[in-house]
Amino acid sequence: MLGVLVVFSLLLITVYFRESDGGALHDVQGAGATVLRPFEVAATRVAAPFQDLYDYVSGLVGAKSDRDRLRAENQRLRQQVIELQSADQLNKSLQAALNYVTGRRFPQDYKPVTAAIVSKPPSQFEQQVVIAAGRADGIRDDDPVVTAAGLVGKVTKVVGHEAQVTLLTDEDSAVSAIDLHTRAEGIVKHGHGPGQTLFLDQVPKSEHVAQGDRIVTSGWHSGSLSSIYPFGIAIGRVTSVSFQSTELYASVQIEPYVDFSSLDSVIVLVAKPSAEKTKR
Amino acid sequence: MIASDAGRAAGLLFVTAILQVSVFNSISIFGGRPDVLLVTLIALSLLRGSIFGAVGGFFVGLLIDTATLETMGVNALLFTLAGYWTGRYGETTGRGRHAPLLAVGVVTVLYSLAALLLRFMIGESDSARVVLLDALPPSLLFNLLLAVPLFSFCRWVLEVGRETEPVREVRLLE
Numbered sequence: 001m002l003g004v005l006v007v008f009s010l011l012l013i014t015v016y017f018r019e020s021d022g023g024a025l026h027d028v029q030g031a032g033a034t035v036l037r038p039f040e041v042a043a044t045r046v047a048a049p050f051q052d053l054y055d056y057v058s059g060l061v062g063a064k065s066d067r068d069r070l071r072a073e074n075q076r077l078r079q080q081v082i083e084l085q086s087a088d089q090l091n092k093s094l095q096a097a098l099n100y101v102t103g104r105r106f107p108q109d110y111k112p113v114t115a116a117i118v119s120k121p122p123s124q125f126e127q128q129v130v131i132a133a134g135r136a137d138g139i140r141d142d143d144p145v146v147t148a149a150g151l152v153g154k155v156t157k158v159v160g161h162e163a164q165v166t167l168l169t170d171e172d173s174a175v176s177a178i179d180l181h182t183r184a185e186g187i188v189k190h191g192h193g194p195g196q197t198l199f200l201d202q203v204p205k206s207e208h209v210a211q212g213d214r215i216v217t218s219g220w221h222s223g224s225l226s227s228i229y230p231f232g233i234a235i236g237r238v239t240s241v242s243f244q245s246t247e248l249y250a251s252v253q254i255e256p257y258v259d260f261s262s263l264d265s266v267i268v269l270v271a272k273p274s275a276e277k278t279k280r
Numbered sequence: 281m282i283a284s285d286a287g288r289a290a291g292l293l294f295v296t297a298i299l300q301v302s303v304f305n306s307i308s309i310f311g312g313r314p315d316v317l318l319v320t321l322i323a324l325s326l327l328r329g330s331i332f333g334a335v336g337g338f339f340v341g342l343l344i345d346t347a348t349l350e351t352m353g354v355n356a357l358l359f360t361l362a363g364y365w366t367g368r369y370g371e372t373t374g375r376g377r378h379a380p381l382l383a384v385g386v387v388t389v390l391y392s393l394a395a396l397l398l399r400f401m402i403g404e405s406d407s408a409r410v411v412l413l414d415a416l417p418p419s420l421l422f423n424l425l426l427a428v429p430l431f432s433f434c435r436w437v438l439e440v441g442r443e444t445e446p447v448r449e450v451r452l453l454e
Binding site for chain 2: 001006008012014033040047054100120159162259262263
């Protein structure tokens with residue numbers, strides 16, 4: 001009995017690994033996931049009050065310091081909004097005057113598809129979640145996934161009515177990013193450790209990245225190639241910068257805006273067909 | 281094992297698997313995560329033997345692979361081996377008071393090692409330091425804390441409502 005089950009498991013792994021995303025086993029898995037979805041949604045709803053209580057209690061620990069920090073941040077942001085509004089007006093008029101050509105712009109060139117998270121990663125080493133929207137909702141592989149707070153990750157697998165999202169905290173995730181203050185570019189990756197801390201890699205020591213700088217997606221273009229993430233999706237805030245004499249690059253630590261441990265729903269950015277290249 | 285007994289155990293595994301993927305997987309304390317499903321499988325395998333452990337482990341692993349859209353067969357293989365080993369332990373020497381604790385401790389460590397190895401072999405490698413040094417100790421602690429209550433709960437689920445027939449006769453074997 002054991003031998004049969006082990007051989008069958010190995011056979012499943014082999015077939016699944018070798019077939020394409022549209023293969024028979026992937027289709028069976030997609031259908032199975034759809035069947036299981038109502039049970040998962042029901043379990044999530046039953047557990048929601050308990051989970052809210054847990055979040056409430058754990059939130060109380062840092063509530064006072066959070067309040068003070070957010071008050072100060074709110075004051076600073078109000079001032080920035082006024083400055084940015086005038087800069088935006090100037091930017092628009094200059095772009096119109098120069099007939100400036102851009103790639104996809106975030107968020108206006110994307111259709112947001114909001115979806116609940118129906119299953120969390122089976123172990124803490126797998127940073128993927130399954131969402132309740134799939135190919136039928138227009139979602140495709142590599143679509144960026146965000147929340148109101150910032151970048152969450154990208155779609156890595158799509159079936160009929162569900163999709164798998166690989167989070168930014170996955171070891172295989174990498175996003176081209178830019179420091180809004182210094183324009184220093186780098187690649188945001190997850191560090192080799194537990195928790196949510198991210199790193200801005202490949203930043204030359206000559207760039208003066210400072211604590212508190214905001215990091216957003218850089219949305220690069222090179223010929224016909226372009227980043228799957230548009231420019232300007234918030235990623236996080238720089239919490240520390242250090243230099244080691246033996247390293248070529250600065251070590252920039254980022255605290256993500258998104259709290260990956262309490263994700264309930266996400267927004268998938270599906271590119272509008274007319275937005276392949278926009279002329280302003 | 282009678283059919284209703286197997287049905288109850290399968291139902292318990294199904295409910296636990298659904299709760300694990302939709303609720304418990306989002307709980308992380310000190311970098312560790314309680315694996316309620318693994319502990320439940322261990323408890324049921326100890327109570328119902330290696331065949332149930334292997335078959336139950338296989339199907340519940342397949343369920344996890346399906347619900348999380350992970351590579352099909354990975355969790356099925358790991359849970360099959362975990363269920364079978366625990367069942368064999370229960371059938372042979374694991375009958376003492378400390379058997380659930382010992383089984384949960386050993387299986388949690390072996391499961392992490394096997395998962396690390398298997399994921400490395402299929403190209404989804406994780407940091408061994410994170411798996412074994414950062415995450416394993418708190419997860420092991422949580423699983424050990426869950427071992428005795430979950431074992432008692434599983435035994436209660438399997439035995440509740442079961443009528444014990446009085447012994448009417450005793451036959452001596454020659």
